[in-house]
Amino acid sequence: MTLNNTRDDWWKQAVVYQIYPRSFKDVNGDGIGDIAGITEKMDYLTSLGIDAIWLSPFYPSELADGGYDVIDYRNVDPRLGTMDDFDKMVEAAHKAGIKVIVDIVPNHTSDKHRFFKEALKAGRGSAARDRYVFREGRGKNGELPPNDWQSLFGGPAWERVNDGQWYFHIFAKEQPDVNWKNPDIHEEFKKTFRFWSDHGTDGFRIDVAHGLAKDFDSKSLEELGREYTVQDQTNHDGLNPMWDRPEVHDIYKEWRQVFNEYNPPRFAVAEAWVRPDHQHLYASPDELGQVFNFEFAKANWDVDEMRTAVTEGLQSAKESGGSTSTWVMSNHDIPRNASRYGLPQVKAHTQHQIATDWILRNGTTYIENRELGTRRARAAAMLEFGLPGSVYIYQGEELGLFEVPNIPWDRLEDPTPFRTLRNFTEKGRDGCRVPLPWTASDEPRPASWDKDFGEGASFGFSPATRQDGSASADPHLPQPLWFKDFAADKEATDPDSMLNFYSKLLKNRAQLLTATGDHDSIDMLDMGHDVIAYSRPAADADGHSFVNITNFGAAPVALPANATQLMASADLDADGKLLQDASVWLLATK
Structure with missing residues (x-):
């Protein structure tokens, strides 16, 4: 246990390890990671030297968007376990001195959520429909969407229901946006925060924190459609009807009252892709307390861009009135940093533009210099981890994993590639979500469908057999055969591995740097x-x-x-x- 976790403000200088549960560790052999798998690997997490784990959504879901389409916010997906499994995981984490953060998705629900089912059944003008953003269509019979906005995943941001009305969805059509002007939504999420806090959760990561408050009434939707787009998240003029609106902060002040019901108060961090000079608003002690600083994740390996990321992150913390900076190089939405740093660094383009094109063409358009990418990733970690504030590590980053750009199209799970206007123009985010390699000796045989991937064994991600003696299922996303060289057990015995480098880095950080950051x-x-x-x-x-x-x-x-x-x-x-x-x-x- 690090000394940092003995403080009520542990989050100010914490090392937080993000777990994408479906790809972390599978205990029951169904090819999908589970809550029990996290408990099983608690010794690994402890030895790494982290302060907290953050779990991406593990709730019941149709998996239209990797679990971010939530059916029930106060339960565990049966494929991932039970509430008893969650409670045991929290107990094991706390015994190890590790805090637990869970992901909350308040911008939208699944279209299978009970509220949305009620909305469809209740019809026009009902109280149930007011929980979401329903509008009439254009055209003679309302056959056209309310305006021409396109969702972030591609295709129209409006979906028509059987009685002719349309509902709004920033993301997939299976993720209808909720209406935060409705009091039922406020009460539903306050219940959710209390539920997980009562089950031992120490904090929350707030998904799409800059998107909750919307204003679709001050102008006609058709007029707004001409003036703004869903993709314009910066809200540069302060008038965007969807993003980074001032009213969103009233919601977080209300949540802060709930967080403060607990001792110590619960912590929250905002996923808000906003202008650097707006980040501090979300990190106010009267609101969420902390906000992700994504400038490292967006920067090329370029001294000017990296210096800007540092100075803007420090300035944001200073303006927040009590928070600290956060430093993020990788997560479940971003191509892995060792690959990004090994690709050409073109100032006229962002890393994401280069990496997205490289992934789309199965890693063939640019040369990925893995030796250089690893060298830069190690240097970037030292630059990042020494700064004041919290560090967020994405699972597999500590193994030095590279992006898997050549997953066959028929094996992809991310909705992005298959949406209108995005069809086969982006491959999406699955390349950083491939299940982790734990054991080099548990090596798959070459796949019958692709020589670069394995099938059968899973590098220890799943057990060899299920409880009934049958063979375990293949991982839900295919693992490349080169994962053998990055298996955790192999790296643990190599003093020069990325895993041992990270462990040493975090040990020095805990011993040498001040707890408040x-x-x-x-x-x-x-x-x-x-x-x-x-x-x-x-x-x-x-x-x-x-x-x-x-x-x-x-x-x-x-x-x-x-x-x-x-x-x-x-x-x-x-x-x-x-x-x-x-x-x-x-x-x-x-």
Whole structure:
């Protein structure tokens, strides 16, 4: 257990490990990860040195969007386990000193949710329909959607029901947006927060936090359709009817009252893809408390972009009035960072544009330099983990996993590729959601349908057999055969592996950096344009300073004479200088 978790404000400097449950560990052999699998791997999580786990949705769902289409917010999907399994997992986590964060999806429900079923049955003008965004269509008989908005997954953002009305969905048609002007919605989610808090949950990750409040009434929908699009999430003029509206903060102030019913108060972090100068609004102590800073996740491996990510993240925390920064390189929606950093870094394009095109063409359009990508991923971790605030790690990041770009089209699960206007123009997010490799010896045989993938065994993701003695099902997404080289048990015995690098990094972080992560305690150091360097007070009795130096340039960088090396992402040169695409942690005397 880290000392950080003994504090009520543990989240201010926490290392949070994101678990995508369906791809973490399968205990019952059905090819889908489950809650019991998380409990089984608690020793692994403890040895890694994390402070908290964040579980992506594990609720009953039709899986139209990887579990983000929630049927019942206060239960466990039977394919993933039971409430008893959840309670045992929380007990095991807390015994290990690990906090538990669960994902809440308040922008939309599943179309199988009881509220939506009631809305369909009740008809026009009913109280049940007012829980969602229903509108009449255009055209002579209402046969046209209310406006021309397209959903984020492609295709119209409106779906017609049997009686002729249309409902709004930012994402898939199976995910109708709820109406946050309706009091029933407010009460439903307050019950949900209390339910999971009463079951031991320590905090919540809020999905699409910038999208809840909507204004479809101040202008006609047809007029709004001409002026705005669903894709315009920045709300640059403050008038966007869907995104980052000021009314959303009234909702979070109401939630804060619920969070404060518990001792210690429950924590929340917002997934809000908003302008950097708006992030702090969500992180206010009167609202959610913390917000994701996605600037690292969006940045190329470029000194200017990375420096901007650091400065904007620190500034956002300073403006929040009591929060700390968050640092995110990877998650379940983003191509894996080791691949992103190994692809061409083109300033005119974002990493995502390059990676999306590369994935679409099965990893053939650009050369993925895995050695370079790994080198940069190690340096990026050191740059990121030394900063004040919380760090969010996505499962498999600690193994150095690469994106799986060549999953066959008929094996994909993500809705994005198959939606109108997106058909076969994006492959979606499955490449970072492939089930984890745990055991190198449990190697699949080459698949009968594709030589690059395995079938049969699953690198320890599933047991060899089910309880009835039958063979386990293949993983729900296919694993490439090269996963063998990244299996957790193989990396555990390799002192130079990414897994051991992360473990050492997190151990040093816990011992040396202050628990509050105060943004005012950092000093940016000027060591030249191609270098990002900063210092912070070290948490030791001798008054040392902690120093991080990351070199993006071709010229080797001399290290301060008054400093002792703690660890480096790569070997120094013969003169003891830091080479390109490398980072070092130091302890400096004053």
